[in-house]
Amino acid sequence: MDDKARRELGEATIKKVYAGDVVVPPEGYLFSDVMLSQVFADQWNRDATSMRDKRILLLGMIAAQGEAMTFKIQTKAALKNGELSADQVRELHLFIAQYCGYPRAASMLGPMEEAIAEAAQDGTGET
Numbered sequence: 181m182d183d184k185a186r187r188e189l190g191e192a193t194i195k196k197v198y199a200g201d202v203v204v205p206p207e208g209y210l211f212s213d214v215m216l217s218q219v220f221a222d223q224w225n226r227d228a229t230s231m232r233d234k235r236i237l238l239l240g241m242i243a244a245q246g247e248a249m250t251f252k253i254q255t256k257a258a259l260k261n262g263e264l265s266a267d268q269v270r271e272l273h274l275f276i277a278q279y280c281g282y283p284r285a286a287s288m289l290g291p292m293e294e295a296i297a298e299a300a301q302d303g304t305g306e307t
Contacts, residue, residue: 183217190216193224197231198253199260199304232263236272243276246284252291259299266296 181189191204194216205212224234235258242250258264264272273292277285 181221186217186221187213189225190219190221193220196261197224197257199257201253201257201260231261232258235261235263239272240276240279243273243284243288244280246280246287248288248291251288252295255292256295256299259296260302260304262304266300269296 187207194202194204197220205216207213224231229237235254239251239254239258242254255264255269258269259266269292273285273288276288
């Protein structure tokens with residue numbers, strides 16, 4: 181696949197992964213060009229694991245790092261894409277608390293519930 185095709189696949193995939201909520205970075209900035217080519221054109225399109233499985237793994241990694249706002253973005257995308265229900269997200273959050281610690285999980289509670297409410301308001305998630 182040539183660079184242009186990889187860029188186009190990366191752009192299409194980032195739109196899909198984030199359910200249209202993240203702006204595709206413009207071409208010409210090395211960081212985002214590599215990200216689109218490697219993360220979105222390659223990793224998100226591998227068939228060995230489903231998008232849902234990748235999302236769950238990603239939510240766990242983000243939670244372990246304590247990235248509450250990124251957790252919100254990924255949660256909302258999971259809901260909008262139909263990969264997880266609100267109840268499943270809440271169950272994952274409880275599981276995360278056991279392994280990442282309650283203080284870290286507590287910092288994600290508000291952003292997680294905001295994501296659930298926003299996805300429901302968009303008509304794509306359930307509460």
